[in-house]
Amino acid sequence: MKLVTGVIQPHRLDDVKSALEAAGVRGMTVSEASGYGRQRGHTEVYRGAEYTVDLVPKVRIEALVDDADAPAVTDALVKAAQTGKIGDGKVWITPVDDVIRVRTGERGPGAL
Amino acid sequence: MTFTLIAGDAFKLDTGNTAWMMTSAVIVLMMTVPALAFFYGGMVRSKSVLNMLMMNFIAAGTVGFIWILYGYSESFGSATTGINQFFANPFQYFGLINLTDDKGLGAAVGVPALVGVAFQSTFAVITVALITGAIADRIKFSSWIAFSIIWATAVYFPLAHMVWGGGFLSPSGPVASWLSAPIDFAGGTVVHIDAGAAGLALVLLLGKRKGWPGGPFRPHNLPYVMLGAALLWVGWFGFNAGSEGAADGTAARAWINTFVATAVAMLTWLLTEKVRDGRATSLGAASGVVAGLVAITPAAAAVDSFGAIAIGGIAGVVCALAIGLKFKYGFDDALDVVGVHLVGGITGTVLIGFFATHHQGAWYPTGAKDGLLYGGGITQLLAQIVVAAFAVVFSFVLTYVIGYIIKQVGGLRLSEEAEVGGIDLAVHGETAYESIGATRLNTEVKA
Numbered sequence: 001m002k003l004v005t006g007v008i009q010p011h012r013l014d015d016v017k018s019a020l021e022a023a024g025v026r027g028m029t030v031s032e033a034s035g036y037g038r039q040r041g042h043t044e045v046y047r048g049a050e051y052t053v054d055l056v057p058k059v060r061i062e063a064l065v066d067d068a069d070a071p072a073v074t075d076a077l078v079k080a081a082q083t084g085k086i087g088d089g090k091v092w093i094t095p096v097d098d099v100i101r102v103r104t105g106e107r108g109p110g111a112l
Numbered sequence: 113m114t115f116t117l118i119a120g121d122a123f124k125l126d127t128g129n130t131a132w133m134m135t136s137a138v139i140v141l142m143m144t145v146p147a148l149a150f151f152y153g154g155m156v157r158s159k160s161v162l163n164m165l166m167m168n169f170i171a172a173g174t175v176g177f178i179w180i181l182y183g184y185s186e187s188f189g190s191a192t193t194g195i196n197q198f199f200a201n202p203f204q205y206f207g208l209i210n211l212t213d214d215k216g217l218g219a220a221v222g223v224p225a226l227v228g229v230a231f232q233s234t235f236a237v238i239t240v241a242l243i244t245g246a247i248a249d250r251i252k253f254s255s256w257i258a259f260s261i262i263w264a265t266a267v268y269f270p271l272a273h274m275v276w277g278g279g280f281l282s283p284s285g286p287v288a289s290w291l292s293a294p295i296d297f298a299g300g301t302v303v304h305i306d307a308g309a310a311g312l313a314l315v316l317l318l319g320k321r322k323g324w325p326g327g328p329f330r331p332h333n334l335p336y337v338m339l340g341a342a343l344l345w346v347g348w349f350g351f352n353a354g355s356e357g358a359a360d361g362t363a364a365r366a367w368i369n370t371f372v373a374t375a376v377a378m379l380t381w382l383l384t385e386k387v388r389d390g391r392a393t394s395l396g397a398a399s400g401v402v403a404g405l406v407a408i409t410p411a412a413a414a415v416d417s418f419g420a421i422a423i424g425g426i427a428g429v430v431c432a433l434a435i436g437l438k439f440k441y442g443f444d445d446a447l448d449v450v451g452v453h454l455v456g457g458i459t460g461t462v463l464i465g466f467f468a469t470h471h472q473g474a475w476y477p478t479g480a481k482d483g484l485l486y487g488g489g490i491t492q493l494l495a496q497i498v499v500a501a502f503a504v505v506f507s508f509v510l511t512y513v514i515g516y517i518i519k520q521v522g523g524l525r526l527s528e529e530a531e532v533g534g535i536d537l538a539v540h541g542e543t544a545y546e547s548i549g550a551t552r553l554n555t556e557v558k559a
Contacts, residue, residue, distance in 0.1 A: 045390075045393065046395050048432075
């Protein structure tokens with residue numbers, strides 16, 4: 001099993017969610033995150049006082065998938081999140097030792 | 113108008129005027145809680161928002177209490193000669209004794225004296241509350257409580273007496289006979305210069321917040337700031353139009369001038385920002401609204417619409433630029449009480465000397481003259497400068513002395529841990545926005 005994690009532009013969330021559902025993902029976790037990559041931050045001015053804001057709002061989306069589904073899900077995520085502009089984010093895949101469904105105690109791929 | 117009570121004055125109730133004054137009293141209280149509390153609360157960091165709200169609530173508590181006890185009497189008691197040019201006898205109406213329900217105001221507008229007490233109580237409260245913006249994020253809570261009581265007693269009540277209670281700066285005082293009757297319709301000197309100069313004095317005693325000006329001092333909730341500014345704008349109609357003491361054409365003029373000056377001040381503040389910083393911001397709109405309201409306050413019924421537009425327009429630019437002074441001179445006036453209230457109050461008070469007019473029935477007290485641009489010469493301008501300067505010096509010096517004594521006796525400044533770690537938690541044992549992870553420790557409340 002794999003954990004596919006994407007940190008993406010917040011405004012791409014709806015499209016990414018639909019794309020993951022179309023690719024067969026049955027559940028996901030979405031959280032508000034903040035950070036920066038090559039995009040770096042932006043400038044804000046309050047009553048003339050300027051601030052550089054390094055950490056910009058992002059959305060972190062996580063989905064647990066079967067090994068066989070991982071490449072298709074990853075492709076769907078990247079495609080849906082992409083605008084071609086700097087700041088689109090990152091996607092990474094990590095191996096997962098085990099998954100447990102809390103309600104039933106089921107383990108492994110059956111718990112996905 | 114004057115709130116001096118003439119005891120035993122023949123008094124015929126005017127229900128229309130009385131209803132308007134009681135309504136005004138309610139919406140002016142709204143200007144402190146919640147309006148000013150949230151206007152300031154949104155501008156501080158999330159770890160000290162509750163402390164800011166609390167300091168404003170405390171002002172309503174302490175000043176509301178002492179106003180009824182002796183503040184009204186000290187401000188609007190009937191003695192106005194000798195030492196009583198500067199303050200009236202606090203014991204004449206102590207606890208409002210002798211102010212029976214059937215006594216009226218000296219202005220003979222058919223309004224019970226008790227309504228005057230109620231209306232003016234809200235002015236005393238907000239003037240003290242305004243100071244909290246300058247000293248945000250670092251004053252000891254107990255020192256603030258003590259300061260609010262001492263300052264109201266030694267600075268606000270006397271100045272209210274001097275300007276509105278028939279004292280030293282009033283239309284019947286020595287400045288009036290020397291130059292001409294000073295004009296302060298609703299509180300340019302008594303409220304705004306007073307609070308602004310006091311804020312500056314306290315800031316100098318308190319020192320800078322740790323990390324200022326380089327640190328992260330962004331406003332934590334701009335919607336609170338916008339909401340607070342909007343409620344201030346609404347409440348200010350009670351403040352200015354209510355200061356007529358009656359529901360009449362002069363009150364309507366004050367209402368209209370308050371509206372248009374504020375509208376224009378918001379636009380000119382935003383224009384200044386757009387030119388200087390490249391963006392028109394929501395914080396700028398909220399600030400421009402308050403700058404306009406402050407500047408038109410002393411002039412509200414004493415100018416025509418063009419005068420109001422000019423005063424608002426000038427105040428929007430002047431205050432937008434004045435908030436840069438704290439960075440230039442290095443005083444940490446956290447939420448710009450000096451830039452907006454001191455500078456805006458001086459701007460409005462002095463500009464009356466240019467724009468005051470009796471044409472079209474605009475109000476001013478007996479003995480006042482038209483302004484420089486309305487053919488009245490320079491006399492009114494000089495009178496306005498004298499009262500503005502007097503109010504600055506009076507408030508600054510007395511505040512500095514009061515603050516200095518509190519600093520020596522009990523200390524003014526919070527510990528660095530409390531300031532950096534968060535005042536809300538350190539002082540009040542609460543947090544504004546943390547909502548998870550709390551476990552109940554007791555199941556009974558201590559007796």
